[in-house]
Amino acid sequence: MKKRTLGKSGLEVSSIGLGCMGMSHGYGPASDKQEMISVIRNAIERGVTFFDTAEVYGPYTNEELVGEALLPFQDQVVIATKFGFNFEGGNQGRVDSRPEHIKKVVEGSLKRLKVEAIDLYYQHRVDPNVPIEEVAGAVKDLIQEGKVKYWGLSEAGVKTIRRAHAVHPLAAVQSEYSLWWRRPEEELLPTLEELGIGFVPYSPLGKGYLTGNFNANTTFDNNDFRHILPRFTPEALQANQGVVDLLQDVAEQKNATKAQVALAWLLAQKSWIVPIPGTRKLNRLEENLGADNIELTPEEVRDINDATSKITLIGERYPEALEKLTGL
Numbered sequence: 001m002k003k004r005t006l007g008k009s010g011l012e013v014s015s016i017g018l019g020c021m022g023m024s025h026g027y028g029p030a031s032d033k034q035e036m037i038s039v040i041r042n043a044i045e046r047g048v049t050f051f052d053t054a055e056v057y058g059p060y061t062n063e064e065l066v067g068e069a070l071l072p073f074q075d076q077v078v079i080a081t082k083f084g085f086n087f088e089g090g091n092q093g094r095v096d097s098r099p100e101h102i103k104k105v106v107e108g109s110l111k112r113l114k115v116e117a118i119d120l121y122y123q124h125r126v127d128p129n130v131p132i133e134e135v136a137g138a139v140k141d142l143i144q145e146g147k148v149k150y151w152g153l154s155e156a157g158v159k160t161i162r163r164a165h166a167v168h169p170l171a172a173v174q175s176e177y178s179l180w181w182r183r184p185e186e187e188l189l190p191t192l193e194e195l196g197i198g199f200v201p202y203s204p205l206g207k208g209y210l211t212g213n214f215n216a217n218t219t220f221d222n223n224d225f226r227h228i229l230p231r232f233t234p235e236a237l238q239a240n241q242g243v244v245d246l247l248q249d250v251a252e253q254k255n256a257t258k259a260q261v262a263l264a265w266l267l268a269q270k271s272w273i274v275p276i277p278g279t280r281k282l283n284r285l286e287e288n289l290g291a292d293n294i295e296l297t298p299e300e301v302r303d304i305n306d307a308t309s310k311i312t313l314i315g316e317r318y319p320e321a322l323e324k325l326t327g328l
Contacts, residue, residue: 001047001292006198007272009171011120011150013078015267015292017050018043018285019202019278020066025057028224031280033065040069042282044076046289052174052200052276054082054124055109063112071114080120080172080200081109082154084127097127099138106147122152122174132160136167143168152200158191165195172198177275179243179262179308180206180231181317189270201266204275205288209237210262212244228319236315246307256294259284263291268301 002015018040024030040051053066063081070077083105086096109118121142123135142148150171153164164170173192177184178201192199205211207226216238220227230236247258254261259277266275277288296304 001049001289003049004198004271004274006150006172006200006274007170007192008196009150009169009198011078011171011198013050013274014048015274016048016263016289017052017080017200017274017276018048019052019276020062021052021054021057022278023280024062024065026225027280028221030058030061033068036065036280037069039280039282039285040066041073043285043289044070044073046286048289049077050080050274050276051077052080052202053113054122055105055112056082056085056124059085059087060108060112063109067113067115074115078119079113079115080122080152080174081113081118082122082124083109084124095125095127095129097123097130097135097138099130099134099141102135102138103142106142110147117146118148120150120152120171121148122154122172123156124154126153126156126160132156132164133167136164140168152197158187161188161191161197162195165197170195170197172200172274174200174202174276176203176317177201177266177273178204178206178210179247179265179304180210180240180313182308192272193270198272198274199270201273201275204266204277205259205262207232209240210244210247210258212248212258215241229317230315230319231313231317233315239314240311242311243308243313246304246311250300250304254294254296256290257287259287260291260294261296263288264294264296265301265304267291268296268298 003012004015005012023036053062083102084097086094139151152170152172154174216234226232247261250261251258279285
């Protein structure tokens with residue numbers, strides 16, 4: 001698998017990473033631990049060196065899974081995790097990036113991941129009650145102590161990114177980005193390019209929508225968080241079919257799948273973009289990683305952009321309350 005460097009940080013990772021959240025959080029009951037360890041280790045065999053988790057996934061159980069799976073391969077991989085929520089005293093879901101909290105919870109992540117230093121440590125969500133300079137200062141201390149190597153932000157605005165970067169350089173910003181959600185193109189991507197910060201798109205397949213496996217008759221279990229997402233109502237699934245049809249047309253031309261075209265489109269945007277599709281299935285892992293071998297020409301990218309610009313997607317990506325209260 002090809003490699004990419006996250007901005008000017010020097011942090012080199014595989015061009016496609018593996019988002020591990022769904023193995024134990026968000027998409028129904030957690031999968032069998034040994035099966036998920038097998039998927040993660042198969043990813044390593046196929047050249048993946050970048051794995052994403054967070055303390056909130058479970059909570060805690062996903063970090064434990066990733067730590068166990070990657071223990072024999074620590075010198076070969078980059079593990080990213082996230083802080084910024086408080087689970088004490090029934091506070092699950094409350095953002096908390098007070099410096100004393102960060103310095104406390106990092107110890108738990110280190111233990112669960114079975115590492116001496118976290119390769120990439122993101123603030124999961126911006127805490128409106130704590131100046132970002134204080135957050136950056138706390139993580140800078142952890143870097144100086146050798147407990148963290150690089151740091152980043154997730155779902156942060158450009159002003160916050162600039163302020164954080166001024167205290168200690170950010171290696172990466174993680175936010176949702178795909179043909180299904182293109183808002184980062186407005187301000188975020190130009191800012192990251194200016195500052196030399198890498199970009200890690202999560203949900204690069206639109207939480208599965210861009211695979212084309214859903215239609216208006218698809219239903220989701222109550223423990224699958226998509227059942228409350230506006231873009232997964234029957235009306236939205238049907239109304240947004242145009243983007244899936246477009247991917248199908250390109251896929252036929254490239255002898256690829258819709259998911260592979262969606263990922264190849266992301267890879268073609270910037271050389272410092274590293275998507276992290278998630279899956280529980282080995283065949284889907286193989287399919288996703290196959291996108292690394294698909295080259296879209298500038299003309300093909302432009303054609304896709306032109307076609308999608310004429311499609312109006314229906315439905316917000318999250319209910320407002322969910323976006324504020326969870327790390328999904």
